[in-house]
Each structure stands twice: as structure tokens, then as C-alpha cells.
Amino acid sequence: MATHMTLNRMFVIKAPVIVPHCMKTSNDSNVNANLWHQRYGHLSFKGMSVLVQKEMVTGLPKLKQPNEECSNCMKGKQHRKNVPKKSSWRASTKLELVHSDICGPINPESNGKKRYFITFTDDLSRRTWIYF
Numbered sequence: 198m199a200t201h202m203t204l205n206r207m208f209v210i211k212a213p214v215i216v217p218h219c220m221k222t223s224n225d226s227n228v229n230a231n232l233w234h235q236r237y238g239h240l241s242f243k244g245m246s247v248l249v250q251k252e253m254v255t256g257l258p259k260l261k262q263p264n265e266e267c268s269n270c271m272k273g274k275q276h277r278k279n280v281p282k283k284s285s286w287r288a289s290t291k292l293e294l295v296h297s298d299i300c301g302p303i304n305p306e307s308n309g310k311k312r313y314f315i316t317f318t319d320d321l322s323r324r325t326w327i328y329f
Contacts, residue, residue, distance in 0.1 A: 230260040231267065239270050287320060294320035 202208055233245060242262040248254045288294035301313030311329035318325045 229258070230263050233257065233260055234267060239267060239273070289321070291321050292319055296320060 230242070234240065234242065237245060237248075242260060245257065245260055249257055249259050286294075296318045297315065299313065299315045303312055303314075306312045307314075307329055309329055314327055314329045316325055316327050
């Protein structure tokens with residue numbers, strides 16, 4: 198396929214337009230509704246009905262909310278208990294309570310060619326030690 202260059206050094210490509218075909222695989226409206234629900238990032242069915250009513254999306258059919266709940270949406274709505282802002286217990290002497298954390302592998306590596314480090318923090322004094 199030969200092309201020519203325009204004056205602004207762009208190539209002109211003539212390509213035929215491919216018309217997409219859509220095939221229906223299921224008549225079950227619940228499966229169809231769940232599929233659209235997933236395609237729109239688990240948007241609520243009320244939100245999808247607004248899209249249909251206001252003609253904000255072309256090709257989205259009018260959907261009926263299925264009887265069963267989406268398991269991923271249910272998991273996403275679960276909440277953990279809040280982490281308390283203040284600890285109920287604090288150390289009263291040095292090194293009575295030490296917090297530790299390990300990190301790695303890290304890029305780039307340290308000057309000593311280490312890719313991991315560990316920290317120790319005294320709860321009372323907040324003094325921290327780091328070892329590579």
C-alpha cells in the first residue's frame with residue numbers, strides 16, 4: 198500500500214472503516230443487567246436508569262434491577278472498625294514497648310548495596326533505630 202507525504206511531513210493513510218457487529222448471546226435480562234452493571238464499574242441501577250432516561254449513553258438498554266445483589270458491591274460496602282486515635286496503652290519506661298517495621302526490596306539500593314531495612318521505635322521516647 199503506497200502512501201504519499203504531505204507538505205507538513207505527514208503521511209496520508211486510506212483505511213476502510215470497519216463497522217462493528219453486535220451479537221446477542223442471552224435473553225436473560227438479569228444477566229444483561231449484571232453485565233452492564235459490571236461494565237460501568239458497578240454503578241448503581243438507579244444511576245444507570247438516569248443514564249437511559251437522560252439519553253446520556255447510546256446503546257444502553259432499559260434495565261430491570263435483578264433480584265440478587267452484586268457480591269463485589271456488598272464486599273465494597275463493608276467497613277472495618279475505626280482505628281483509635283490514641284492508644285489505650287503507652288509505655289511508662291524506656292524500651293518497655295518497641296514498634297518494629299521491615300521494608301524492602303527498595304529501588305534504588307542503598308550506598309551499602311542493601312535493598313531491605315528494619316526500623317525499631319521506642320514507644321516512650323520515640324527514638325528510632327534503622328538497620329540495613
